[in-house]
Amino acid sequence: MRKQIAIGIISIIATLGLTACRTSSNSVTYLQDSDTSQTTDMKVLADYPLRIAPDDQLQITVSGTEPDAVAVFNMPLTTHQKAGEMIVSTTPVLYTYQVSSSGEIDFPVLGRLKVDGLTTSQLSDTLTRRIGKYVKSPIVSTRISNFKVSVLGEVNRPGTLQVTSERLSVLDAIGMAGDLTIQGNRKNVLLVRDNNGRQELHRLDLTSTSLFASPCYYLQQNDVLYIEPNKARQKDTNISQNRQQNLTLVSTIISALSVLASLGIAFLVK
Missing domain, CATH: 3.30.1950.10 (wza like domain)
Structure with missing residues (x-):
């Protein structure tokens, strides 16, 4: 009986582990809806030539x-x-x-x-x-000569990229920034674009081949890509902040008690 219960527990743990792995894979894999069994011809609909703008x-x-x-x-x-x-x-x-x-x-x-x-x-x-x-x-x-874009957030090498060509895609920029970290949210990448003094915000899904049809697939001067942390990363950050706050509170209490103890001992000695 005990053996059967142990086997059941192991099976449940294995199932949960496989589910977790599958979820993680779905959150980090690029272009998931592409057909891996054959060559897929995806047409890029975006018009990529750069347009000269003030301050260029x-x-x-x-x-x-x-x-x-x-x-x-x-x-x-x-x-x-x-x-x-x-x-x-x-x-x-x-x-x-x-x-x-x-x-x-x-x-x-x-x-x-x-x-x-x-x-x-x-x-x-x-x-x-x-x-x-x-x-x-x-x-x-x-x-x-001053074509540059910035890649910020959950990438391995965040910063500003100097570009020597006039054709730079979102995937190119991410590659130049060292790829996303495992904590990066690939389904909701934010692109900030300056359009004649107006800031435009666009959302991109790196897990979908619809990325190729986006008018933002090719980047323009001074574009900013921001990779936000995924939910697991945000949760870890909140836990770390709460833990740090708790440690600070405990340290303050211990210090206060230590001071009170010292005062008490000094009072008793007198």
Whole structure:
């Protein structure tokens, strides 16, 4: 009889253990609704090209078959000195154009240009046509040099990421941040996006393939991804805080009792 009861208890514990493991797996697995038995073709519906916005830093270079002719359209290379350094770096740095709050830049010869809302390809095409009136077959290259995003919360390496390309997905950013910790909530990731001075909040589910169809799948300048802790992590944090408060209270009581005991002993000695 005792043996049967023991076997029953072991079976219950094993069942609970398997259930817990299954729940944990469902909470940490990415893209759970994808078919693992065959290749799945998921179309990304998002339009990822970056749009130039105020405060962007643009690197624009103009080249062509006549270097002397295109030279006037290029700003001279500059050197720089980092804070705290006594020696100025001799490595030349490409000049960047600061996009003003009105979305404009001052370009050599062409003057003030409206660039806000354009992609870098569109700006390159525009400059190619405008500069083509002065020189033969110009080649214009444009890139955003200060493209960065921040990944915060339950990731292994939270912080700000400097991006060298113009195509960065949510999964790319998470990978650069060292992936989510086991305590990260993969079903309710918060994306904060600045849209012309207005803060937009978007929610993303990393466990669903619907992520690929989200207009936020590809990130934009200054996007912030926040990975909130899951319920287990929040519960552990609350328990730890309560435990710390209890320890503080007990320590205070013990200290008070110790003081009272010392005063009592001193009174009795007298």
